[in-house]
Amino acid sequence: MMKQDLIVYLGVLILALVFYFVITEPVVFSPTVSLILIGIIGLVLLYILIKTIRGQVFGRRTVFLFVGIAVVLPFFMSIRQDIKLSPEVEELYNAVMALQPGSKVLVSLDYDPPSAPELQPMAESFFLLCFRRDLKVIVMGLWPQGPQQAELAIQKILDRPEMASRNIRYGIDYVNLGFQTGNEFVIQRMGGSFRSMFSTDYYGTPYDSLPLVRNITNFNNIDFSFNLSAGYPGTIEWVQVAVDRYGVKLGAGNTAVQAPQVYPYLRAGQLTGLLGGLNGAAEFEKVTGVLGKGTKFMVSQSFSHVIVIAFIIIGNVAYFMGRKQETKKKQ
């Protein structure tokens, strides 16, 4: 078993190295080639449907193969989609736009690298919007890797040419308070005093030495909060403690898996706007006018959703064919 595994790992490694050294330039198919490829995939799916009608059952490996193709292929295609704004994304955008320049925004990044493909584009476009609007950003994390993700996002935004002229300075325009252990208790104690939870920032600078936060005691000094969450602790804890107990105005960005659980809070008015999954990220990128990874990856998501729907139809055909055969056998 282990020897077989090692051979597979070695094979994958060699393949990756071959790709790395052979394909040095990014490959992009022309629209015609892209359409031909989509057509071929469609024809193969039709073939699978016909085979299913004839009684052949396709296993999960076929599904995996097609989902893999649907996710990877769009990276090589030059396809654009018209992304429409949902009300919850618009609500978040409007809330940020309504803030006066100089308003303090608390951003909590409660996720780690696995969820970054969905949440990092949200973080980047949110920071960009804040810096453009001259809002003061205070970053923190209830997950150990959250502040690190924030650093990556902020650095990326500050490297943009439009930011160079804005002279955005650490400690004055933004602060990274770092990670604090204790889950929802951290939020609760921040209700009393931020200083008690973050005596120093991410870099070890004392709280009182940072001009931006020196005069910030607790949530009362915060004009808006934004939470990016991939699980526990996350948006639900922020709603239950920061919103319900301290009256904080909160917007949120969640992974697609987590988003349905957060919708009730949006409907109840406890959340001011929600970005759900990659779709939310792409919509927010559209509204901020910066097309980033969210928009790019959305093509893959569209493709894979269509493939899954195709296989749900094939699965149902297989189910009805199976039932038909069973009835025949009984007769």
Add this chain to the structure above:
Amino acid sequence: MNLKIVFVGFFIFLFSHGLTLAQESSDSAFTANDTISVVPPDVTPVIVKNVEVRDNPNDEGGAIRIHWSLSIDDYKGGKVVRYVILRGTDPRGKFENLGDVSSGTGQFIDNATEDKVEYYYKVAAVNEKKEDGRLLWSVSADSDIVGPVKSSAQWFNFERINVFVGTLFVCLAIFIYIQMAKSGRNLYVRKIAGLESVDEAVGRATEMGRKILYVPGINDMDNVQTIAGITILGRVAQIAAEYETWIEVPTCRSLVMVTAKEIVKEAYSKAGRPDAYNEDQVHYLTDDQFGYAAAIDGMIVRERPAAIFYMGAFFAESLIMAETGNSIGAIQIAGTGQPSQLPFFVASCDYTLIGEELFAASAYLSREPRLLGSLKGQDLAKAAILVSIIVGVVLETFGLFQFSGFFRVIGE
């Protein structure tokens, strides 16, 4: 001669520097002297009026609430950019800058007061201009001084009276039914398929001669779902010990490992087979969410357990584990209080305990009257909530009474 010039220069420096320091420690939030370019005429905002100060209610002390009517210059594009709050202990003495709020805000809570000390406040309406982050000019207009006011701690938070009544009701309902159950009254509990099948799952593992894998979620012992999952582990481990089937518990948290070890050991003792217990049955993998999921997947694929239990708090890793278990044909029973993960478990597992069923499992499996009583009390609370929802929907739909106000807990 040169020495004289140096001395004069030194005094001029000291004098000017001293002046700058005096400016910085000025009582007012900002003055026109802070500016680095000429202040245009007619930019000073009108002062705020009706400044009111009072002890922040329902708190632990150390906070004073300041309210004011917005300056008439506070509108979009008006002369107020922000308000600076100033505090002092003597109306004729020095006032310190507490912080600022954006224009359009008429409230500030000073959370850094000392109880029983008298404070005075004033609010400065500030107008300023910045360019590329640099302050060009700033002017402010201070309100009248208000005070004195003292902060103090309260013994009860009246904002939470509705939560208190609700908690009391639920606790009482549970308590009364526990008493009724103790007095011998027979309590009916509906069948829960997921729990009925525990025996079947363990039995199947025994027949196949394969192990049982028990996954207690990825949260720590401070989560009630983990406690519920660990409680069920005790029953499953006891049945496994009786059937002489190997049960393995890989954990994501060290404290869960320690607790699970104790429980499995106890379960083997209860089953009369303490010698069969092995320390390595319960072991730690990693705190990392997906590292844990990868390790569990590896165990499922390599060791092919016949039965897999997922009981506790699960997040995005739920489907990764459950689908792998499904692919090897294991009988799978899941239970979680995470609503977003329930659809995944329902799709991939044979039986799923939905939310509250997970918490009812302990009572259901043990049939202990006191535990069953608590389930009944829980039902009564649920009935009360249902009635409230129906009454609320009717009243609010016809605009008769704002019933939802009773359930409000957000601030003042």
Add this chain to the structure above:
Amino acid sequence: MRREIPLIITAVVGFVYVIQYFIPHYPFNNLNGWFSDWFSIIGACAIWLGALNLMRISFDKVYKKRRDWGYSIIIILSFALIVVIGFGGGRDFRDLGTNFDWLYRFIYTPLSATMFALLAFFVASASYRAFRARNLEASLLLVAAFFVMIGRVPVGDALVTKVAGLISLPIPDAVLPSKIATWIMNYINAAGQRAIMIGIALGIVSTSLRVILGIERAHLGGE
């Protein structure tokens, strides 16, 4: 006494947690913080228990050459690598550009992201198996899933508009897949989620009360 002391600690801490929510006065306002600090301290110390347990079992597996012992070597080596590089980096081991940061960005991040990405495949295979029109309820679920899946991506609206355009059928904005998906998420999904959440909340209250009162002792290894 082995059971009584944990039971007393549970009862005291449990009651204090409930009381401090309603009484903001000293000392109740601080107890919450103290207890959570203690939990954090105990949890942090317990990390070593877990790490040592993992190492002991891995070494044991290698020593006794049990099945798949090769993987245990990988565990031991990875553990040693991270610990040595982490401690070697001193206080600022997490800073950008350090060796630990390199491991974090180029090994840990892609590995974790790969595991998360597997969800796409598993969601597809689970949908393929689960969404079948077996009966009325399953069919309703299937229809809802169809609209949410197609409506949450831009291609849904584009497809419907294009097909409608081909047959010259006017499509009102309200019946576009994206609108239907939003409606399902906002009303049907939110209502279902709320119902489940109320049940779960009551379950948590009931379990917590049983634990605080000492009626539920199974988590301590007792009846």
